[in-house]
Amino acid sequence: MSALEPTIALLAEMIAHPTVSDSGNRELVDVLAMRLRAEGARVRILPDASGTKANLLASLGPEGDGGLLLSGHLDVVPPGAGWTSDPFRLRRTGGRLYGRGTCDMKGFVAASVILLPQLAARGGPVHLALTHDEEVGCLGAQALSAQMAREGPRPAMAIIGEPTRMRVIEGHKGCFEYTTRFTGRDGHGSAPDRGINAAQAAARFAVRLDALASELREMRPQGVFDPPWSTISVGRVEAGVARNVIAGQAAVEWEMRPVSEAEARHVKHALGAHVEAEVAAHPGLGIETECFGEVAGLEPRRRNAARDLLLGVVGGAPGLVPFGTEAGIWQGLGLDAVLCGPGDIAQAHRPDEYLEESQLAACLDMLEALAART
Incomplete structure (x- = not known):
């Protein structure tokens, strides 16, 4: 040619x-x-x-x-x-x-x-x-x-x-990418009640993401995509400085690949409710999500x-x-x-x-x- x-x-x-x-x-x-x-x-x-x-x-x-x-x-x-x-x-x-x-x-x-x-x-x-x-x-x-x-x-x-x-x-599918950051209060590990453990908050958030991933799977058991359902994946979790220090900072990097906008909205609504409950239960805890792209x-x-x-x-x-x-x-x-x-x-x-x-x-x-x- x-x-x-x-x-x-x-x-x-x-x-x-x-x-x-x-x-x-x-x-x-x-x-x-x-x-x-x-x-x-x-x-x-x-x-x-x-x-x-x-x-x-x-x-x-x-x-x-x-x-x-x-x-x-x-x-x-x-x-x-x-x-x-x-x-x-x-x-x-x-x-x-x-x-x-x-x-x-x-x-x-x-x-x-x-x-x-x-x-x-x-x-x-x-x-x-x-x-x-x-x-x-x-x-x-x-x-x-x-x-x-x-x-x-x-x-x-x-x-x-x-x-x-x-x-x-x-x-x-679409590709939505985020980092959710958690700000707590660090302190000595011997007195966990005196701090706000950002690592534990991040862990609870990751567990909620996993539960939402299962919900999405049930919402669309069949379809044209492989896999048919919208997916959520946690790619990276970072927290703390040492085993004996209450983690004052943490971050969860995660993505969502939605089949439809409705399913993306479902996840965002559920996570919004989760964050509200976390902040209410742990006064002083800060949770913010940064969006790196919703394509x-x-x-x-x-x-x-x-x-x-x-x-x-x-x-x-x-x-x-x-x-x-x-x-x-x-x-x-x-x-x-x-x-x-x-x-x-x-x-x-x-x-x-x-x-x-x-x-x-x-x-x-x-x-x-x-x-x-x-």
Whole structure:
């Protein structure tokens, strides 16, 4: 395929920019913006408050609403330990492209940048949205969608290129992430009644979360997702300084993956009642929950023009995935949204992350077919 080698070259350049979520992405945004402007795209760079990160929105074709949006994120998770090569230098071997972000999801972004002019040649509007901070709560996409709601453009369809092995995906659960912090009063462990034990309050909270998880399971014993029910998971508990000191501080990091907004509201109401009872029973105890992101799920819908369009190109049957993406945000803006991208989610966030060249080639085939079809 003529576009494959230029796409791999661009991917190598993108991997060399270590756009980990807790750092910046502006250098890569500027590189891509320059390239897209050279192709005639109307490019908007929308920085966050820090100025070190930005969303990029590029448009080709006629101005106004309608048309197709290709959506990807530029941030990656930290490389971590266990790599057998430099995670920020593309390694090409055995038909695989190794590097942090090759699969999740710079491969799709590179393919989209390369073929955006070809997609625009079909005559309708085509847009490319590249966001920051997807890995830490989809913060960039939420800001970008809000700005597009105010100022436009308002595309008709969105393809989010998360790794699905090029299968068309029409739904996933939401992802809500929180940290609940407990402030008590420390003291000597020999006199527990003289303090307020934040660790014990955190433990009771974690037990309540576990009970709510069981309730959610009973509320939806069957359904299309795997598992069918909304889930709650406690990821981290931190408390105290020593065994013989009453814990004055504690924190519970937890997440909820709701199938529906109604089930999310049920959990929030139940936890609100739990917190009120705790504070009443333990005067002086403080409990506050910080929300790190409430990303809506992608709701499978009977009518979805993006799904139907892609099924006509790649075939197969639409599916569901358990992981969260930005797709629900675009659906909330009024777009028909679908996931379809190269690579396997099993490779994301792992040491020696890789993208198969055959998957990248299939993505290019899909985009070229869209350019010819729509």
